[in-house]
Structures are given as structure tokens and as C-alpha cells.
Amino acid sequence: MADLHSTFTEFDGIIKLNSTKKSSLRTSRNSIREDIRKYFDEKREDHSVSFKGQGSFMMNTTIKPISNEFDLDDGVYIFGKEEDRPTPQTAHNWIYDAVKNRTSSESLDKNTCVRVIYKSDYHIDLPIYYKVDKSKDEYTLDDEVPELAHLSKGWIKSDPYAFKKWFDGEAKNKPQLKRIVRYLKSWSDKKQTDNSKLIFPSGMIFTILASNCFIEDERDDISLLETLKAIQEEIDDTRFDDAYYECYRPTVDETEDLLNKYAAKTTKENFLNALDSFIKSGNQAIELESKKDACAKWQKHLGDRFPCSTIKEESSDTSARVFSNPDQIGFDHKSA
Known part of the structure; x- marks a missing residue:
């Protein structure tokens, strides 16, 4: 066989991301994070922000698509009081305004995220979440289920970081x-x-x-x-x-x-x-x-x-296939 x-x-x-592409994506992601941090520092005194990578990039299951257009998901977590919770559209507007000048391509405001488009060959999606209480460690985001700013469904419970943790457990060793x-x-x-x-x-x-x-x-x-x-x-x-x-x-x-x-x-x-x-x-x-x-x-x-x-x-692979039928062998020992 x-x-x-x-x-x-x-x-x-051939299909998985190499270290060079991973580094390029991380650099772009980190630049976007700095844009959003600066926006919140300057314009949103009632809210703070942190980030958590999600999706296949963080699980190391991303592939190079045939179209060559990569995508990366980076969760934006807004923290504030319940009474200061914005509407999903307002939350999207904040993030859109923060990143709209990051590239020469126009960013997109989609149903579940804001998308920043890089002309080279990739885009970065920014799903937006709200949490009422901020942990002392901004990377500990599993103490309370976040809510995603969904433009058509409103605020809905969603926890992609928990999904990553689940898959990490499934794929361990x-x-x-x-x-x-x-x-x-x-x-x-x-x-x-x-x-x-x-x-x-x-x-x-x-x-x-x-x-x-x-x-x-x-x-x-x-x-x-x-x-x-x-x-x-x-x-x-x-x-x-x-x-x-x-x-x-x-x-x-x-x-x-x-x-x-x-x-x-x-x-x-x-x-x-x-x-x-x-x-x-x-x-x-x-x-x-x-x-x-x-x-x-x-x-x-x-x-x-x-x-x-x-x-x-x-040689054993082909010989068995070529001479498997005795009728194919002629008198002079050559295939007919």
C-alpha cells in the first residue's frame, strides 16, 4: 500500500504560515492595538481597552489560502461600568475611528467586527467585546463571559478565548x-x-x-x-x-x-x-x-x-503494477 x-x-x-508571515501579521496587529490604545487614552475616559488574539492564528491552524489573502482575528475588549455601556454601533464607531487611517485602504464596518485591510495580502478583523469588570491581569479574560457587539443581534455572549483554550486542551500532545x-x-x-x-x-x-x-x-x-x-x-x-x-x-x-x-x-x-x-x-x-x-x-x-x-x-511500487497481469508480458519478455 x-x-x-x-x-x-x-x-x-506548504500550506501553513511560516515565521516570516507570522511576524508580519503580528507587527500589523500590534500597530492597530497601539492606534486603539491611543484613541481610548485620548477620547474615552470612562472606558479602558485590552486585547486578546483569537481564531486559527492563535491556535496555529491557519493555512495559506489559494487566493493568498490571509486573515487574522484580534479581539478588542472594552471595559467600563454597566451604565456606560455603549450601543453595539457606537462601540464599532469607536474602533473604526481609531483605525481608519492605519492603511491606505478603507476599513470596513461589518456585522461582527471592524476590518482593517492591508493591500499586500491580508486583513485583520477586530471583533469588539464589552466587560463590566476588568481583571487586574488584562490577559485573564475568562472570569466573566464577554459580550460581542453584533450590529444586527445587539450584545450577545461570546467567548472565543474559551474556544481557544478548549482546542489547546484537545490538541495537547x-x-x-x-x-x-x-x-x-x-x-x-x-x-x-x-x-x-x-x-x-x-x-x-x-x-x-x-x-x-x-x-x-x-x-x-x-x-x-x-x-x-x-x-x-x-x-x-x-x-x-x-x-x-x-x-x-x-x-x-x-x-x-x-x-x-x-x-x-x-x-x-x-x-x-x-x-x-x-x-x-x-x-x-x-x-x-x-x-x-x-x-x-x-x-x-x-x-x-x-x-x-x-x-x-x-522500483517495487511500479514493477508490481506494470507486471501484475501475466497476459501483458510477451514472448520476448517485453510488455505487449
Whole structure:
């Protein structure tokens, strides 16, 4: 059977953020933080502010998207008295005003964040939270559930830092799990790049599903395939009687089914059919003798960045395949 563990780890090196890109993102993030601190020091005497990184960047599951437009999430935490709580729109206005001149591109005020756009190849999203009591340590933000300034829903309880802590616990001493999450995100990126109308679940959903269904193995190709199968058995209610098309947050709000957003008939069918196709190709790849043939099966779903060109076929891989049928061998011992 074709062992493509080394090809998968090479792929992981291709898609994950390198130290140079991480440093660039951190520099931009820190400059934005200084803009916001300065704004609050000068204009908001009833409020203070601190920050907490969140999302895939902090969990080390960010991938380089095919479009090359990176994103980073940095939570902005506003502290003040309950009677001084602003409306969500006012909170957004404060942050927008603080960062609007950071880049030459116009910042965007979105439903759940303010976005600062860097023309090079990335943007930084700033979700805004309010907390009534500030801890002595500004980085201890889990003593009270913050509330997110959501422009259409108002102030809603949200704790992305708690989600990061949950995932850190799930991935402790399991570096393979983070690689599996990155592979799943790359698959999603490839599918949606090929078809801009295709809607796939979010990176958070893939992170939760991978964590809940993770199957460890010394080989990444087998771990990915078995994890995909476990996910399918968990959520594909069109193929498994005991499955439920659900994915609940492990942290606030634990009653929210994240897959409900992707439950429209066509969206659900497209996702589950793509998952089934991925599994079928994975099964075929594992059974093949030729590494190049197996790689082509995976590459179909993971894209051209999956490094099949670097594979060197071992003689035993090709000989078994070429001469497996005695009828193909002529009298002069050459293939017919």
C-alpha cells in the first residue's frame, strides 16, 4: 500500500504560515492595538481597552489560502461600568475611528467586527467585546463571559478565548490533530476556489469536527482518512441511521448548532457528497501500490499544491503494477 505520510507533512509545510508571515501579521496587529490604545487614552475616559488574539492564528491552524489573502482575528475588549455601556454601533464607531487611517485602504464596518485591510495580502478583523469588570491581569479574560457587539443581534455572549483554550486542551500532545485541521481547511479552500457558489462549513466547524472525531495514526494519510470516516458517521444522516447533521459549540453558546447555518438542502447535499467523494478517493489511494497514482487521488481534493511532483517511485511500487497481469508480458519478455 502507498505510504504518503511524508507527502502530507511536506504539504503541511506548504500550506501553513511560516515565521516570516507570522511576524508580519503580528507587527500589523500590534500597530492597530497601539492606534486603539491611543484613541481610548485620548477620547474615552470612562472606558479602558485590552486585547486578546483569537481564531486559527492563535491556535496555529491557519493555512495559506489559494487566493493568498490571509486573515487574522484580534479581539478588542472594552471595559467600563454597566451604565456606560455603549450601543453595539457606537462601540464599532469607536474602533473604526481609531483605525481608519492605519492603511491606505478603507476599513470596513461589518456585522461582527471592524476590518482593517492591508493591500499586500491580508486583513485583520477586530471583533469588539464589552466587560463590566476588568481583571487586574488584562490577559485573564475568562472570569466573566464577554459580550460581542453584533450590529444586527445587539450584545450577545461570546467567548472565543474559551474556544481557544478548549482546542489547546484537545490538541495537547497531538500535533497531528492540528495538521488534520489544516488539511481539512485546505480541502474546503480548494472546493470553494473551484466553485465560487459552493458553500462549505466554516473553519471553526472543521476544527470541532476534527477534534471530536480525531483518529490518531503514525501516518497522516491514514489519520486523515479515518478521521473523515468518523466525521461522516457522526454527521451524514443521509447515509447513516445513527448520524445527526449537527455540530455544537464546546463553549458559549453551547446550545448553538453551527451546522444549522449550512442545512439548506443544496448546501448540505453538496457538502456531504464532497465528503463522501473525498473518502472514496482516500480509500482508493491507501490501497494503491503506486505512490504517484495514490497522490493523484489525494491531489484531486487537496489541489495542485499537494506535492505529487516530488514523489520518487520505488522500483517495487511500479514493477508490481506494470507486471501484475501475466497476459501483458510477451514472448520476448517485453510488455505487449
